[in-house]
Amino acid sequence: MVRLVAQGLVDTTKARDGLQRVPLMAGIGAAVFVNDLTREEIAAAAAQMHALAAAESGAVSSNIVAAPPAAVHCALAI
Numbered sequence: 001m002v003r004l005v006a007q008g009l010v011d012t013t014k015a016r017d018g019l020q021r022v023p024l025m026a027g028i029g030a031a032v033f034v035n036d037l038t039r040e041e042i043a044a045a046a047a048q049m050h051a052l053a054a055a056e057s058g059a060v061s062s063n064i065v066a067a068p069p070a071a072v073h074c075a076l077a078i
Contacts, residue, residue, distance in 0.1 A: 002043045009037065 013020050023031045 002039065002046055005042050005046075006039045009042075 009020060009022070020035045020037055022034050022037050024034060026032045
């Protein structure tokens with residue numbers, strides 16, 4: 001999953017004048033845009049999502065489709 005997201009980010013950056021412009025939720029109805037998201041941060045957020053999913057459901061799914069809780073956003077905010 002991390003590889004796929006990282007490759008998508010590289011491809012998207014090409015179409016955005018070299019900037020990532022990744023939107024991250026900053027509360028209800030608010031967002032911030034970051035331009036320096038690293039592969040390590042993507043991997044850390046994915047690991048947190050899996051841990052949260054496991055804690056809530058008792059099983060880890062490789063197809064998490066729900067929006068991550070605020071705790072994951074905090075890990076990505078720079």
